[in-house]
Structures are given as structure tokens and as C-alpha cells.
Amino acid sequence: MMISPDHPSADPKPMLDSFARRHRLDPREALPWLVAIAAYFAFPDYLALQAQILATIVFALSVDLLLGYAGIVTLGHAAFFGVGAYTAGLLAANGWGEPLSGLLAGALAAGVVGFVAGAIILRTSGLTLLMQTLVVAAMLYELANKAGRITGGADGLQGMQVWPVFGTFRFDMFGKTAFLYCLAVLLICWLVVRTVVHSAFGRSLTGIRENVLRMHAIGAPVDRRKVLVYTLSAALAGVAGALIAQTTQFVGLGTLSLERSGTILIMLIIGGVGQLYGSFIGVPLYMIAQDRFASVDPVYWYFWIGLFMVVLVLFARGGVLGVVRRLRQPDGPQK
Amino acid sequence: MNDIASAAVNVAFHGLTLAMVLYLISVGLSVTMGLMGFVNLAHGAFAMAGGYVMTTLMNRWGLDFPLALFLAVAVVTAGSLVLERLLYRRLYGGDELDQVLLTMGLIFMSVGAATYIWGPLAQPMQPPELLRGQFNLLGHTLPAYRSFLIVCGAIIVTVLWLALERTRFGAQLRAAVDNLRMAETIGINTSRLFATAFAFGSGLAALGGGLGADLLAITPGYALDNLVYFLIVVAVGGLGSIRGPFLAALVVGIADTALKYYVPQFGAFFIYALTMAILLRYPHGIFGRT
Numbered sequence: 001m002m003i004s005p006d007h008p009s010a011d012p013k014p015m016l017d018s019f020a021r022r023h024r025l026d027p028r029e030a031l032p033w034l035v036a037i038a039a040y041f042a043f044p045d046y047l048a049l050q051a052q053i054l055a056t057i058v059f060a061l062s063v064d065l066l067l068g069y070a071g072i073v074t075l076g077h078a079a080f081f082g083v084g085a086y087t088a089g090l091l092a093a094n095g096w097g098e099p100l101s102g103l104l105a106g107a108l109a110a111g112v113v114g115f116v117a118g119a120i121i122l123r124t125s126g127l128t129l130l131m132q133t134l135v136v137a138a139m140l141y142e143l144a145n146k147a148g149r150i151t152g153g154a155d156g157l158q159g160m161q162v163w164p165v166f167g168t169f170r171f172d173m174f175g176k177t178a179f180l181y182c183l184a185v186l187l188i189c190w191l192v193v194r195t196v197v198h199s200a201f202g203r204s205l206t207g208i209r210e211n212v213l214r215m216h217a218i219g220a221p222v223d224r225r226k227v228l229v230y231t232l233s234a235a236l237a238g239v240a241g242a243l244i245a246q247t248t249q250f251v252g253l254g255t256l257s258l259e260r261s262g263t264i265l266i267m268l269i270i271g272g273v274g275q276l277y278g279s280f281i282g283v284p285l286y287m288i289a290q291d292r293f294a295s296v297d298p299v300y301w302y303f304w305i306g307l308f309m310v311v312l313v314l315f316a317r318g319g320v321l322g323v324v325r326r327l328r329q330p331d332g333p334q335k
Numbered sequence: 336m337n338d339i340a341s342a343a344v345n346v347a348f349h350g351l352t353l354a355m356v357l358y359l360i361s362v363g364l365s366v367t368m369g370l371m372g373f374v375n376l377a378h379g380a381f382a383m384a385g386g387y388v389m390t391t392l393m394n395r396w397g398l399d400f401p402l403a404l405f406l407a408v409a410v411v412t413a414g415s416l417v418l419e420r421l422l423y424r425r426l427y428g429g430d431e432l433d434q435v436l437l438t439m440g441l442i443f444m445s446v447g448a449a450t451y452i453w454g455p456l457a458q459p460m461q462p463p464e465l466l467r468g469q470f471n472l473l474g475h476t477l478p479a480y481r482s483f484l485i486v487c488g489a490i491i492v493t494v495l496w497l498a499l500e501r502t503r504f505g506a507q508l509r510a511a512v513d514n515l516r517m518a519e520t521i522g523i524n525t526s527r528l529f530a531t532a533f534a535f536g537s538g539l540a541a542l543g544g545g546l547g548a549d550l551l552a553i554t555p556g557y558a559l560d561n562l563v564y565f566l567i568v569v570a571v572g573g574l575g576s577i578r579g580p581f582l583a584a585l586v587v588g589i590a591d592t593a594l595k596y597y598v599p600q601f602g603a604f605f606i607y608a609l610t611m612a613i614l615l616r617y618p619h620g621i622f623g624r625t
Contacts, residue, residue, distance in 0.1 A: 073432050120615065126431070127374060128618045131570040135607045135614075138563050142604040258559065262439050269436055303447025309440025313433050314425060 032280040036183055047175035048247075053287050054182035055243035058189045060268045060279035062236035067265075068274025069197050070229045071209030072122075075130055075261050076137030077237055079117070080110040082256030084238025086144060089157045089251035097163040099246050103185065106242030107235040113140075114234020118227045134258070141256040156252035160245070171247070178247040185243055189236055196232065197276060205229055266309055272321030281320045344475050346593045352481045354588025355488025356550050359543030360561075361568040362495070362580050363536020369512050369575015371427050371529055374434045377441035378540060379558035379565055385411045385541025386553035387449060390458040400463040408541045415537030419530050427529070442558045449555035460548035484546055491542075492581060499577050508532060512575040564591075567610045572620050579622025 039050055059081055066072045084106030091102050121132035144151045151157055164170040169177045196202050207215045208222055215222050245251045254260060263286070271282025286305075294301040316323050364378040385407045392403035422441075426434050462480040469476050499505035507528055511518040519525050544553070551561055568587055572579030587606065594605045617623065 067432070073435060075435070121611075124614065124618045127368065127574070128570060128614055130374070130431075130435070131566055132611060132614060134563060134566065135611050139604055139607040139611075142602045142607065146600055146602050146604065258562065262442075266436070266439065269432075273432075299450045300447060302443045303451065306440040306443030306445075306447060309436055309443065310422065313437040313440065314422070317433070 029277075032277070033183075033187070040179060040183075044174065047179045049287070049291055051175050051178040051182045051247050052244065053284050054179070054186045055240050055247065056264070056267070056287060057279045057283045058182075058186050058243060059237055059240035059264055060271070060283050061189060061193050062233045062240065063264055063268050064273060064276065064279055065193055065196065065236065066229060066233040067268070068276075068278070069202060069209065070205040070226060072226065072230070073130055074133040075258070075265070076133035076135070077233075077264060078256050078258070078260035079133075079137035079140045080114050080234035080237035081241040081244075081260065081264075082137075082140060082144065083113050083234075084110040084241030085245040085251045085255040086151060086157065086241075087238070088242035089160055089245040090150070092160040092162050092246065092249075093157055095161075097161045099162055099165050099181070102162070102246060103239055103242045106238040106245075108238075110238020110241065111231050111235035114237075115227065115231040118230030118234070122223065122226045122230060134261075137256060137258065137261055141253065141258075144256055145253055151251075154253055156250055158250070160249045160251075162246045162249060171249075175247075182243055182247060185239065189239060193236070194276060201225065201228075266305065268319075269309075270312065270319050272319030275321050278319055278321055285320070341475065342596070346596050347589060348475075348477060348481070348485075350589030350592035351585075352484050352588070353550060353592055354584040355484055356543050356547030357564060357568050357588055358581050358584035359488060359491065359546065360540045361565045361572075361584065362577060363533075363539045364565055365569045365572060365574060365576060365580045366508070366512075366532050366536050368569060369573075370508070370515075370532055371423075373423060373427060374431055374438065375423070376435060376438040376562060376566075377445065377558060378438075378537075379561050380442060380445035381411050381415055381537040382540040382544030382547075382551075382561075383445060383449065383553060383557035384414065385544035386460075386548045386551075386557070387453060387458060388541075389545035390460055390548060390553060391453075393461065394459065404542070404545045407545045408538045411541035412534050412538035416530060416534040419533045423533065424526075424529070442562075445558050446555045449557075453555070455555060457552040457554045458548065460553070462549070480549070484550075487546060491539075495577060504528075504531070563607075567606070570620055571610060571613050571617075573617075573623030574620060576620070576622040579620055582621060 036050075036054070040047070043050070059077075062080075063074070063077050066074060066077070087109040088102040088106040091097070091105055096102070117136045121129060121136065124132055145153055147153070148155075162171055165177060165181055169181075171177045171181075197205075204215065204220050204225055207220065208225065212222060241255055244255070267282040267286040268278055269282065270285055271278030271280065290301060290305075293304065312319070318325070360379065360382045363381075364375060367373050367375050367378070388407035388410050389403045392398040392406055393400060396403075398406070418441075422437065426437060462483075466480040466483050469478050470482070471477075472482075499508065507518070507523050510521075511523060511525055511528055515525065544551070544557075551557065554560070564587065568580050568583045571586065572581070572583035586609075590609060591603065591606045595602065598605070613621070
């Protein structure tokens with residue numbers, strides 16, 4: 001798994017530094033969690049929205065792992081989000097409402113679908129791959145739409161009964177349990193993603209993104225690694241879908257839609273891709289803005305978010321994190 | 336036996352109509368993607384704009400069908416030229432992701448703008464007096480307007496192919512798709528070529544959107560809802576090709592109609608599965624170059 005074999009002339013000091021950089025937590029990394037806890041006390045009336053935001057951050061993290069690190073552009077990640085949501089939803093609607101095992105089942109189902117889809121479609125690249133991701137999601141959408149007797153079709157899945165977490169913490173109507181549950185799951189997922197991207201495996205993903213020919217040349221098993229990261233990312237997306245399903249007690253066709261695949265990409269881009277924290281910035285910004293503006297006038301919302309995207313792509317590449325970095329080091333390397 | 340035959344004729348007929356509309360809309364996308372390597376997801380928005388302008392001119396202003404259609408194509412062509420110079424051109428040869436995001440943003444803007452101006456309902460499309468009703472052909476009753484669509488499509492396809500093969504512009508286009516740098520080296524003004532091809536493709540999309548307004552309903556979600564179909568036609572047909580998308584549109588149009596007729600319980604599922612299979616076998620499309 002090591003991609004940087006011991007080099008005889010390598011100075012040990014930079015290597016130690018890089019090891020420390022990889023594994024030690026920066027104090028600033030506590031910021032998102034402090035903000036989340038502060039928000040819990042500051043806005044008790046908006047806990048349901050906050051729980052949604054936390055779950056969506058998990059989804060955005062899964063896309064970031066795929067797009068930001070492995071460089072795989074996907075327009076169909078809602079496929080795995082939806083599989084996770086429907087798995088957890090169907091379990092809870094059919095007599096098994098235990099949330100943690102529901103999450104695991106969602107992750108497993110999405111992971112299996114991701115593995116199969118990845119093994120098939122990842123041999124293509126560029127526009128063809130983009131099309132394949134789109135088509136996989138479209139197929140699952142059609143399946144869920146037409147299997148109305150199982151999934152509820154266009155009406156959505158009704159009648160979910162989610163049991164209390166650990167058998168004690170009931171999902172209350174204020175969303176306190178939902179919030180803390182989502183926060184805990186997000187923390188675990190974030191630790192997983194952070195560990196992965198800083199591991200040798202994660203480095204090899206970056207290598208694949210930057211120059212796939214050289215990765216082949218140094219003997220890295222490129223195809224296997226792409227399928228592996230696709231599976232992992234799909235499983236994470238499944239967790240996010242299951243989280244949303246359990247906390248809202250509803251699963252609709254929208255979880256599998258192209259719109260969902262597109263908006264999660266947008267949220268991630270707003271924050272910044274491939275920097276691990278883009279999701280923590282982009283998702284809240286997007287969802288809070290959506291909550292504010294869309295409640296005033298849902299018609300305008302689409303127009304403004306579209307305009308915002310256009311401006312972002314043309315003038316503020318790298319998202320919020322990219323702009324912040326450029327402001328801090330105007331002459332530094334631009335991503 | 337007779338029922339089976341007449342059902343088959345019906346499927347072929349309606350499949351052909353859908354194929355014509357899909358081809359008109361998608362061929363411009365194929366050229367944009369093949370020529371500039373630009374992933375223009377918002378291409379369907381031009382078709383939608385064509386449909387909206389045409390139906391508005393007809394329903395509110397009382398213009399004739401041909402005049403309304405012509406004006407719709409002209410307006411969209413001009414508008415797309417402005418967009419190309421202002422937005423698209425900046426991202427030629429750029430990052431695929433940036434192109435996806437820019438055009439996704441344009442789709443969302445089109446959804447919002449169309450809802451604001453025209454409301455959420457589909458725009459009604461009344462074919463002109465002459466093309467209403469049905470007529471008989473060899474014992475089959477066929478709707479007149481859809482037959483007109485097929486004839487129209489066939490004429491436009493022929494003209495397009497002739498133009499590509501016989502005109503100077505067509506030769507330049509083929510040269511630029513084959514080898515962009517070499518085309519520039521021998522003095523082809525590729526920037527102008529891009530703009531012209533882009534505007535032309537958008538105009539064709541507007542034509543397809545307007546002509547096919549009763550097939551693909553003109554609603555605010557048009558660009559997003561039909562995106563997969565347009566992309567399938569282009570990806571299966573092969574980028575930068577004029578003929579490939581036609582074959583692909585035929586396959587998609589007829590297969591989609593047949594599958595929805597014979598196995599409605601699966602909806603569009605099989606058409607996606609078919610696309611996936613074709614793309615695995617021919618990653619660059621049936622007519623694409625490796």
C-alpha cells in the first residue's frame with residue numbers, strides 16, 4: 001500500500017514533518033464541531049433543519065472523496081444516497097426500526113450497489129463515465145418509480161416506524177435526538193474520510209487524479225483502487241441517505257433524482273472541492289439560504305442559485321475555501 | 336395478426352417522430368461536444384426556449400405557425416451567440432467539472448426564469464389548421480402533424496448532411512473536429528467557427544423544441560427532465576458526428592416507444608440499460624473515433 005518507498009537519500013526530518021501533518025489534528029479542525037454545538041443551543045427552533053444539514057454534509061463528504069481526491073466526476077451520486085434511504089426506509093416500514101442497524105444496512109446496500117456499478121462503469125472515462133453515472137442513477141430512479149407496491153412510487157414511502165436510538169433516545173418532535181444522532185454519525189464518517197485521504201491509499205487516489213498514466217507506470221493497481229473508493233463513497237452516501245430517511249421518517253423518489261445529484265455537487269463546489277472541509281461550509285450555506293429564500297419564493301430560488309453557480313465558476317474557482325486561500329496568499333499556488 | 340402489425344406500425348411511427356425531435360435537438364450538442372470538448376448540459380434549455388417563444392408568439396400574439404417557429408429559431412440563435420461569447424468561450428479546453436457546473440447553473444436559471452415568466456404549467460401547442468386531424472395511409476390512420484414532423488426531420492437531416500459534405504463551412508467543421516490544431520495552423524478561424532457552430536446547433540435545438548412541443552411538453556423543467564435523453568443520443572451516437580446521433584436517435588426513439596408500449600411496467604428502465612450496454616461496448620459511441 002505504501003506509495004512512497006524508503007528513499008536512501010531522503011532526509012528524515014521532512015518525512016517526520018509530513019507524518020505529523022498527516023495525523024495530528026489541527027486545532028482549527030475543531031471549529032465545525034464547536035459551531036454545530038453552538039448552533040444546537042442558539043437555534044433550538046431549527047434543529048430539524050440542522051439535522052438535515054448534518055446528514056447532507058455526510059453526503060457531500062462522500063462526493064468529495066470521489067471527486068476531490070480520486071477526480072471522478074459523477075452526476076449520479078444520488079443513486080447511492082437513494083439506495084441507502086430506501087433500505088433504511090423499507091426496514092423501518094416493515095417492522096425493523098432499529099436505527100443503527102438500519103444505517104449499517106443502508107451503507108451495506110449502497111456499498112454493494114456501488115461496488116457492482118463501479119466495477120462495470122469505471123473502465124470508461126471522461127464524458128462516457130459521466131453518462132454512465134447518470135444512467136445508473138436513472139435506472140434506479142425508474143426501478144423505484146415503477147416498483148410502487150414496494151417503494152410507494154411517486155407518493156413516497158409511508159409508514160416508517162423508527163425506534164429509539166440505543167433503545168432509550170426517542171426521536172422527539174423538536175429534533176434534539178435527530179440532531180445529536182446525525183452529529184455523531186457525521187463525526188464518525190468524517191474521521192473515516194479523514195483517515196482515508198491521509199492514508200497511503202488516499203495519496204494514491206490523488207496520484208490517480210493528477211496523472212493516471214504515471215500511476216499505471218509505477219505499478220499502482222489503478223482500477224482496483226478506483227472501484228474501492230467508489231464503493232466506499234457509495235457506502236457513505238448510503239449512510240447519508242439512511243440518516244435523512246430515519247430523521248424525516250419519509251423517503252421519496254427525489255432521493256434518487258438527477259436534481260439531488262446536481263445540487264450536492266453544487267453544495268460541495270460552493271465550499272471547495274478536495275479540501276475535506278468544503279462540505280462543512282458549502283452545505284450549510286446552501287441549505288440555510290434555500291430555507292430562507294425558498295420559503296419566501298421558491299420560483300426565484302432556482303434562478304438565483306443558478307446565477308450564483310455561473311458566477312462561482314467564472315470568478316471564484318475553488319469555492320469559499322479557495323477564495324479564502326487566495327486572499328491569504330495572493331501569490332501562492334492557485335488550485 | 337392484424338392487431339400486432341398495426342401496433343408495430345404505430346410504434347415505428349411514433350418512435351420515428353420522437354427520433355426526429357431528439358435528433359434535431361441533440362445534433363448541435365454532439366457538434367459542441369465533439370468540436371470544443373464542451374460538456375454543455377444546458378443544451379436542452381435552448382430547445383425549451385425555442386418552444387416557449389414559439390408557443391407564446393402563437394397563443395398570445397396570434398402569429399402563424401411557420402412565422403412563429405422561424406422567429407423562435409432566430410431569437411434563440413441570437414441569444415445563444417451572446418451566451419457563447421460571454422460565458423461558454425471562457426471555459427473551452429477547461430476543466431470538465433467547471434463546464435458541468437456552469438451549465439448546471441444555466442439549467443437552474445432556465446428553470447427559474449421559465450417558471451417566473453410562464454408559470455409551472457405546460458404550454459399548449461396548437462398545430463396549424465392544415466396539419467390537424469388524421470389521414471389514411473395504406474389502411475393505417477396516422478396523425479397529420481406527426482407525419483409532418485417526420486417529413487420535416489427527414490428534409491433537415493438531408494440538408495444537414497449535404498451542408499456538412501459540400502459546403503466550405505462543413506469542410507472546416509470536419510477539419511476542426513478531426514484535428515483542431517492542424518485546422519488552426521492552416522488558417523481556419525476556429526474561434527469564429529466555434530461561435531457559428533454553437534449558434535447553429537442551438538438554433539437547431541430551438542427548431543426541435545418548437546416542432547416537438549406537443550411531444551416533449553414545454554415545461555420549466557424541460558432542460559433537466561430530458562437531459563438524460565439528449566445526452567444518451569450524443570454519447571451513443573459518438574461525439575462530433577452528424578450521422579451517429581441520427582442513428583442513435585432512431586435507436587432511442589423507437590426502442591423507447593416500443594418498450595413503453597410493450598412493457599410499460601418498466602418505464603424507461605430498459606432504455607437506460609441499453610445505453611449502458613452500448614457505452615460499455617463502444618465507449619466513444621457507435622460512430623465515435625477512438
